[in-house]
Amino acid sequence: ETGVTQSPTHLIKTRGQQVTLRCSSQSGHNTVSWYQQALGQGPQFIFQYYREEENGRGNFPPRFSGLQFPNYSSELNVNALELDDSALYLCASSHIDGGGNVLTFGAGSRLTVL
Amino acid sequence: AQSVTQLDSQVPVFEEAPVELRCNYSSSVSVYLFWYVQYPNQGLQLLLKYLSGSTLVESINGFEAEFNKSQTSFHLRKPSVHISDTAEYFCAVSVGGFKTIFGAGTRLFVKA
Numbered sequence: 365e366t367g368v369t370q371s372p373t374h375l376i377k378t379r380g381q382q383v384t385l386r387c388s389s390q391s392g393h394n395t396v397s398w399y400q401q402a403l404g405q406g407p408q409f410i411f412q413y414y415r416e417e418e419n420g421r422g423n424f425p426p427r428f429s430g431l432q433f434p435n436y437s438s439e440l441n442v443n444a445l446e447l448d449d450s451a452l453y454l455c456a457s458s459h460i461d462g463g464g465n466v467l468t469f470g471a472g473s474r475l476t477v478l
Numbered sequence: 479a480q481s482v483t484q485l486d487s488q489v490p491v492f493e494e495a496p497v498e499l500r501c502n503y504s505s506s507v508s509v510y511l512f513w514y515v516q517y518p519n520q521g522l523q524l525l526l527k528y529l530s531g532s533t534l535v536e537s538i539n540g541f542e543a544e545f546n547k548s549q550t551s552f553h554l555r556k557p558s559v560h561i562s563d564t565a566e567y568f569c570a571v572s573v574g575g576f577k578t579i580f581g582a583g584t585r586l587f588v589k590a
Contacts, residue, residue: 467522
């Protein structure tokens with residue numbers, strides 16, 4: 365059973381640029397969620413994808429967008445980067461089957477915006 | 479909307495002492511409750527969960543949490559902590575298969 369893998373692990377961008385983060389879900393999972401974790405804070409829910417469609421979104425602006433592919437892998441895209449976007453971005457996969465949506469997390473992608 | 483409050487940002491404790499990490503939640507509907515742990519330089523992982531049934535749930539490494547519906551709490555306890563329990567602990571709530579909301583976290587620091 366493979367876990368959740370994210371790439372890249374670290375990256376540095378400048379304000380105004382665009383970034384794409386990638387995630388491979390755990391085998392057998394059909395749902396992927398993305399979270400932003402700023403330093404010293406808890407993970408903040410960005411959005412969740414199920415069957416390749418967004419089925420829930422947190423309080424993030426439209427410049428945060430995502431995709432889920434038929435193999436359940438996923439991308440998080442952030443346009444027009446701002447300094448406050450600097451954070452650890454976590455991908456988590458799960459299986460919606462009435463089991464409470466237990467999340468399996470990747471190690472994260474740490475984004476620094478200069 | 480759901481929310482989670484972790485009442486303590488940091489909890490220092492001596493090895494072999496008991497510990498309680500407090501968590502309160504707010505929700506107008508039934509929720510699932512979780513504790514996740516983040517060890518230094520590692521990703522988040524599930525510690526324990528409450529979905530239904532017995533209100534007392536246990537983890538494999540000696541932690542337990544009790545769901546108290548009247549007080550909307552899900553406090554985490556361990557009767558005797560070890561140095562290796564040093565980590566950040568996050569309480570979380572989820573409605574069905576929908577989004578999971580996390581608290582701000584409690585940093586448990588176990589001293590020798």
